[in-house]
Amino acid sequence: MSDHDAVEKPLTTGEWFVTLLVLGLPLIGLVMYFVWGFGAGNVGRRNFCRAVLLWLAIAFTLGVLTLIGFLIFGGTLAALLSQQAQR
Structure with missing residues (x-):
């Protein structure tokens, strides 16, 4: 089997089990999302990791904006309430 076949073949259930186990580990999992998402390897795993990283970026951005x-809102409300209390 050539390297190209290994990159294109679907992951087995056992390989997905190990993948999800590793990705569930704190900090190590985040590092592995980048390693598998941008390294040379299985196309399915690479696309999955890139999709998860995209969702994480969207969630982080929405969290910061919120x-x-x-x-x-809190600063404005505090200023209005302190103004109201002074009257």
Whole structure:
């Protein structure tokens, strides 16, 4: 079997089991998403890791935007309440 065949063949159930086990480990899993997502290896695993990294980037961005929104809203509300208390 050539390297090209190994890259193109689907992962077995056992290989997926190990993949998901490793990806579930804190910090090591995050590193492995990048290793498998951008390294040479199985195409299915590479595409899966890239898709998960894309979802993580979207979730992180939405989380930061939500935090900024809450900080702005909270600061505005605190300023209004302190103004109201001074009257």
